[in-house]
Amino acid sequence: MPKVTIDGIEVEVTDGLTILWAARKAGVEIPTYCYYPWFPPQGSCRICLVEVEAMMRGELVKMPKLQIACATPISDGMVIHTNNETVVKARRAVMEMLLLHHPLDCPVCDQAGECDLQDYGYKYGWPVGHNSHERRTYKKTDYGEKIAKEMNRCIHCRRCIRLSEEYLKVHHIGALNRGDHLEIGSYVEAEVPSEWAGNLIDVCPVGCLTDKKMRFSIRAWDLDHVPAYRPDCKHGCKCLLGISKGKIYRVTARFDKYHVMKSLICDECRFEHKNMDDWVIEEDDINTPLKKKIMKVPETDDA
Amino acid sequence: MQVIYRQKVLQEIEELMAIYGDDRSSLLPILHAMQDRYQYIPDRIIQTVAHALKIHPAEVEAVVSFYSFFETREKLGKYVIRLCQTISCDMKGKHNVARQLQNELGIKFGETTRDGMFTLRYTNCLGLCDQGPAMLVNERLFAHATPDKAQRIIEECKRDFIRSEFPWTVPSILRKTGPLLNNGTKLNVGLKTALKKKSKDIIEVLRKSGLKGRGGAGFPTAFKWQLATDDKSEQKYVVCNADEGEPGTFKDRFLLYEHTDVILDGITIGAYAIGANQGFIYLRTEYRYMLEYLEAALEKRRQEGLLGKGILCKKGFDFDIQIRLGAGAYVCGEETALIESLEGERGEPRNRPPFPVDTGFFGRPTIVNNVETFAAVALILAKGAKWFADHGTDKSRGTKLFSISGDCERPGIYEFAFGTTINELLKEVGAEDAKAVQIGGASGLCISRNDFDRKLSFEDLSSGGSVIIFGPECNMLDVARNFCDFFIEESCGQCTPCRIGNMKIREGITLLEKGKCSSSYLKELVKLSDTMHLACKCGLGQSSGNAFTTIMGGFREEILGQVLSASGGKVS
Ligand SMILES: Cc1cc2nc3c(=O)[nH]c(=O)nc-3n(C[C@H](O)[C@H](O)[C@H](O)COP(=O)(O)O)c2cc1C
Ligand code: SF4
Numbered sequence: 001m002p003k004v005t006i007d008g009i010e011v012e013v014t015d016g017l018t019i020l021w022a023a024r025k026a027g028v029e030i031p032t033y034c035y036y037p038w039f040p041p042q043g044s045c046r047i048c049l050v051e052v053e054a055m056m057r058g059e060l061v062k063m064p065k066l067q068i069a070c071a072t073p074i075s076d077g078m079v080i081h082t083n084n085e086t087v088v089k090a091r092r093a094v095m096e097m098l099l100l101h102h103p104l105d106c107p108v109c110d111q112a113g114e115c116d117l118q119d120y121g122y123k124y125g126w127p128v129g130h131n132s133h134e135r136r137t138y139k140k141t142d143y144g145e146k147i148a149k150e151m152n153r154c155i156h157c158r159r160c161i162r163l164s165e166e167y168l169k170v171h172h173i174g175a176l177n178r179g180d181h182l183e184i185g186s187y188v189e190a191e192v193p194s195e196w197a198g199n200l201i202d203v204c205p206v207g208c209l210t211d212k213k214m215r216f217s218i219r220a221w222d223l224d225h226v227p228a229y230r231p232d233c234k235h236g237c238k239c240l241l242g243i244s245k246g247k248i249y250r251v252t253a254r255f256d257k258y259h260v261m262k263s264l265i266c267d268e269c270r271f272e273h274k275n276m277d278d279w280v281i282e283e284d285d286i287n288t289p290l291k292k293k294i295m296k297v298p299e300t301d302d303a
Numbered sequence: 304m305q306v307i308y309r310q311k312v313l314q315e316i317e318e319l320m321a322i323y324g325d326d327r328s329s330l331l332p333i334l335h336a337m338q339d340r341y342q343y344i345p346d347r348i349i350q351t352v353a354h355a356l357k358i359h360p361a362e363v364e365a366v367v368s369f370y371s372f373f374e375t376r377e378k379l380g381k382y383v384i385r386l387c388q389t390i391s392c393d394m395k396g397k398h399n400v401a402r403q404l405q406n407e408l409g410i411k412f413g414e415t416t417r418d419g420m421f422t423l424r425y426t427n428c429l430g431l432c433d434q435g436p437a438m439l440v441n442e443r444l445f446a447h448a449t450p451d452k453a454q455r456i457i458e459e460c461k462r463d464f465i466r467s468e469f470p471w472t473v474p475s476i477l478r479k480t481g482p483l484l485n486n487g488t489k490l491n492v493g494l495k496t497a498l499k500k501k502s503k504d505i506i507e508v509l510r511k512s513g514l515k516g517r518g519g520a521g522f523p524t525a526f527k528w529q530l531a532t533d534d535k536s537e538q539k540y541v542v543c544n545a546d547e548g549e550p551g552t553f554k555d556r557f558l559l560y561e562h563t564d565v566i567l568d569g570i571t572i573g574a575y576a577i578g579a580n581q582g583f584i585y586l587r588t589e590y591r592y593m594l595e596y597l598e599a600a601l602e603k604r605r606q607e608g609l610l611g612k613g614i615l616c617k618k619g620f621d622f623d624i625q626i627r628l629g630a631g632a633y634v635c636g637e638e639t640a641l642i643e644s645l646e647g648e649r650g651e652p653r654n655r656p657p658f659p660v661d662t663g664f665f666g667r668p669t670i671v672n673n674v675e676t677f678a679a680v681a682l683i684l685a686k687g688a689k690w691f692a693d694h695g696t697d698k699s700r701g702t703k704l705f706s707i708s709g710d711c712e713r714p715g716i717y718e719f720a721f722g723t724t725i726n727e728l729l730k731e732v733g734a735e736d737a738k739a740v741q742i743g744g745a746s747g748l749c750i751s752r753n754d755f756d757r758k759l760s761f762e763d764l765s766s767g768g769s770v771i772i773f774g775p776e777c778n779m780l781d782v783a784r785n786f787c788d789f790f791i792e793e794s795c796g797q798c799t800p801c802r803i804g805n806m807k808i809r810e811g812i813t814l815l816e817k818g819k820c821s822s823s824y825l826k827e828l829v830k831l832s833d834t835m836h837l838a839c840k841c842g843l844g845q846s847s848g849n850a851f852t853t854i855m856g857g858f859r860e861e862i863l864g865q866v867l868s869a870s871g872g873k874v875s
Contacts, residue, residue, distance in 0.1 A: 043654040044797040046838050065845070066837045071654045086837065090800075093834040097803035136806075156797070171359030175649065175797075176368045178632070180806055182796035187361035188346070 111207030144191025513700030518673030569677025710774030801844025
C-alpha cells in the first residue's frame with residue numbers, strides 16, 4: 001500500500017484514494033465545498049487546495065500549481081502540505097472571495113450555526129477584508145412552496161444540480177449564463193418535480209436553500225436532534241428531527257461526521273409530519289422526554 | 304410577429320439530427336441552425352430541441368445561455384453587427400466607430416432597431432487585429448472600419464449587399480515567410496509519406512523534430528500522440544483546435560484558409576498515427592465565413608480518396624472529419640472545455656488529470672492540437688525531422704507564425720525562428736519606438752523596454768504567437784483594463800478565484816483610474832493575481848492575472864503617477 005506524508009504525518013492508504021481521504025485518515029482536516037462523496041469531484045470551489053510534492057523518477061518534485069485534494073489521487077511517497085504559507089494564502093483568498101458577494105445576513109439566516117461558510121470562514125478566513133465594490137445580487141427566484149432559495153447566498157458549488165441530476169433524476173436545475181453572471185436556477189423558475197426535492201436543502205452547504213416551513217421560527221442551535229423514523233413512510237426514511245420543547249421544527253436527513261447525508265429522505269417525512277405521534281425515536285440515549293414506540297425498522301430504500 | 308409552430312420546428316430538428324446524429328453532441332449545430340432560421344432561440348424552440356434530443360429544457364437553456372452568440376430573450380435583427388472591442392481594435396479607433404454606429408442606427412450596443420433590421424453588439428477578438436477596427440456583420444468580416452465606412456456598411460446591409468463595394472472576405476496580410484511557409488513541397492506528400500510508415504515511426508519522426516504544440520502550452524506533440532497511441536481503446540478521436548480566441552492571434556485564420564490541405568493532411572496523419580477514425584475541426588463561429596469553403600475542401604478530399612474508407616488505398620484506414628462550430632466562448636479553446644462543447648455541453652473546463660489523451664470526447668482517447676501544429680506535422684513528415692529541427696533553439700525547435708498587431712508600421716503575419724528577440728522583431732515590423740510588447744495575448748506577459756532582449760521561445764517567452772505592440776503614447780492602465788474586461792466576460796465562472804478574482808482586479812483598476820488606490824492595496828492586488836495563478840482550475844484563470852501583474856510591474860511609475868495626478872497631487 002502506498003505511503004504518503006501529510007503535514008508530517010505518515011499514513012498508509014489504499015491505492016487510488018484521493019488526497020482528501022488520505023488526509024482524513026491521517027486526521028488532518030481539509031475544507032471542502034463542492035466536493036460531495038456521492039458525486040465525481042467537480043473541483044470548482046478551490047477551497048481544498050494543497051501543495052503536493054510527488055515522486056518522479058526517484059526524486060521528490062514539487063508540483064508547480066496547487067492541487068485540489070478532492071480529485072488528486074495519491075501516489076507512493078507523496079508529501080502533502082495542507083497548512084503551509086502558500087496553501088494558507090490561497091485558501092484565505094478563496095475564502096475572502098466567497099464572502100465578497102455574500103450578503104453576510106447570518107443573523108436572519110436559517111443555516112446559521114450549521115453553515116460551512118461560517119465554519120470555514122471562522123477557521124480559515126482572515127479578519128481583514130478588502131471590500132471596495134458593490135455586491136453582485138440576483139433577482140429573487142424560488143423553488144416552489146417548500147424550498148426557500150436565496151441566490152445571493154449561493155457559493156456555486158453546484159451540489160444541488162448534481163444531486164437532482166444524478167439521484168433525483170430530474171434535470172430542472174442548471175447553471176445559467178457564465179462568468180460573474182453565473183446563476184443556479186430552475187427551468188422557468190418552477191418547483192422541482194420530485195418527491196425527494198427537499199434533499200436539496202440538506203445538500204446545500206450554505207443558506208441558499210433552506211426549509212421554507214421552518215423559516216424564521218427557531219435557530220438551529222436551539223434544536224435538539226433526534227434520530228427517528230415514521231412507520232407509515234413507504235420508503236422507510238431515516239430522519240433526524242429538530243425538536244425544541246417537545247415541538248418538531250424541522251425534519252432532515254441524518255449526517256455523517258463530514259456533514260454528508262447518510263441517505264435521502266422523502267418530502268412527506270420532511271415537510272408534512274410535525275406531530276410527535278407520527279414518529280418513532282430510534283435511540284435509547286436520548287434524554288428528551290418523548291413517548292417511545294418500539295417497532296421494527298423498515299427496510300430502507302436508499303436512493 | 305412570427306409564429307413558431309412546434310410541429311414545424313420538430314421536423315426541422317429531426318432533419319438536422321439526421322445529419323449530426325441524435326445524441327447530445329448535435330445540440331450546438333442544431334442550436335446554430337435554429338438561431339439562423341428564427342433569429343433567436345425562444346423558449347418554445349428550447350423545449351422542442353429538448354424533446355427531440357430527450358433531454359430536459361433546463362439543460363438546453365444552460366447551454367444556450369453559456370455561449371455569447373446565442374440569444375434567448377429577443378429576436379435579433381436581420382443584420383447583427385458585432386464590433387470587436389479587444390485591445391488591438393480598441394487602439395485603432397474602435398470608439399469612434401462605435402459612436403457612429405450608434406448614431407446611424409439610433410440604438411445602443413446590445414439593442415435591436417425597432418424595424419428588426421439591425422442589432423448592435425460588442426464582441427471579443429475577431430482575428431483581424433492587424434487590420435482593425437474589425438466588424439462582423441452576420442458572418443461577413445470588415446477590416447479597417449471607420450465612422451464613414453460603418454455608415455456605408457449599414458447602407459449596404461439595407462440593400463442586402465447587392466453589388467457590394469466590399470470584398471466578401473478580408474485576406475490575411477502575410478509579411479514574412481520562412482521554411483514553414485516556403486516549404487516547396489507538393490500537395491499531400493506528407494500524408495503519403497506517413498501512410499508508408501508505421502505509427503511508431505511517425506511518432507519517432509515527430510520526436511526527433513522536437514515539435515511542440517503551437518497553441519500556447521508547448522506540450523511535445525510526439526509525447527501526446529504516444530500516450531494516445533498506447534491506449535488500446537477501439538474508438539479514438541482527433542480534434543483540430545481552430546478556436547483561435549486569444550486576443551491578437553490571427554495566424555490560424557490564415558492557415559485554415561490558405562493552407563487548408565496541409566492542415567487536413569496533418570489531421571489525417573494524426574488519425575493514422577493514433578488509430579482514430581473520426582476527426583473534428585472545432586471552428587470558432589467568428590470564422591464561419593470559412594465554413595462553406597472548408598466543407599468543400601473536405602468533400603473534394605473525400606472524392607480524391609484522401610478521406611473516407613481506405614484512405615489512399617490503405618486498407619483498414621477509415622477516417623473522416625466533421626466541422627463543428629463554436630458559439631462565442633474563448634474558454635472553449637481550452638482543450639477540455641472544447642471537448643465539453645463538442646459533446647453539446649456548456650464549455651466548462653474539466654479537472655486535469657484525467658487528460659484528453661485517455662479520457663477525451665465521450666470518454667475516449669482524444670488528441671487536441673492547434674491548427675499550426677497539424678500543419679507542422681504534415682511538413683515534417685514531408686521534409687524530415689532534421690529540416691525542422693535545424694531551426695530555432697535547443698528547446699524550441701522550428702519556426703513559428705507570429706500574429707503581430709498594434710502600434711507598428713507593418714502589422715501582419717510573420718514567420719520567425721524561435722529564439723528571435725523582441726528587439727529583432729520590432730525592427731522587422733517597424734516599431735522600434737515601442738514602449739511595451741504583449742507576448743501571448745491577454746493571457747500573456749507585458750514586456751517593457753528593459754526586457755526587449757528576451758527571446759520568443761518556449762524557455763523564455765512562450766506564446767501561441769500573439770504579439771501586440773504598444774507605442775509610446777499608449778496608456779498602460781487602459782490596456783490592463785481591456786484585458787481584465789476580456790477575462791471577466793470570458794471566464795466560465797465555475798471556479799471561485801477566476802469568477803471573483805477578475806472582478807476584484809477590475810475594481811482595483813477602477814480605483815487606480817480614479818486615483819483612489821493606495822500602493823499597499825495595489826500590492827494586495829498583485830498578490831491576488833499570483834494566488835489566482837496557483838489556484839484556478841484552468842489556464843484561463845491561471846493566466847488572467849499575468850497582464851495585470853506585468854503591467855503593474857513594468858509601468859508602476861506611470862500608473863502611480865496617474866494616481867497622483869488624478870487625485871490632485873494628494874494620495875488618499
Ligand atoms: C483559456 C484557453 C484558451 C485556449 N485557446 C486556444 C486556442 O484558441 N487555440 C489553440 O490551439 N489552443 C488554445 N489553448 C490551448 C489548448 O488548451 C491546448 O493546449 C492546445 O489546443 C493543444 O494543442 P497544441 O499542443 O498543438 O498546442 C487554450 C488554452 C486555454 C487555457
Ligand atoms: S479558471 Fe475561469 S475559465 Fe477556468 S474553470 Fe475556473 S472559472 Fe472557468
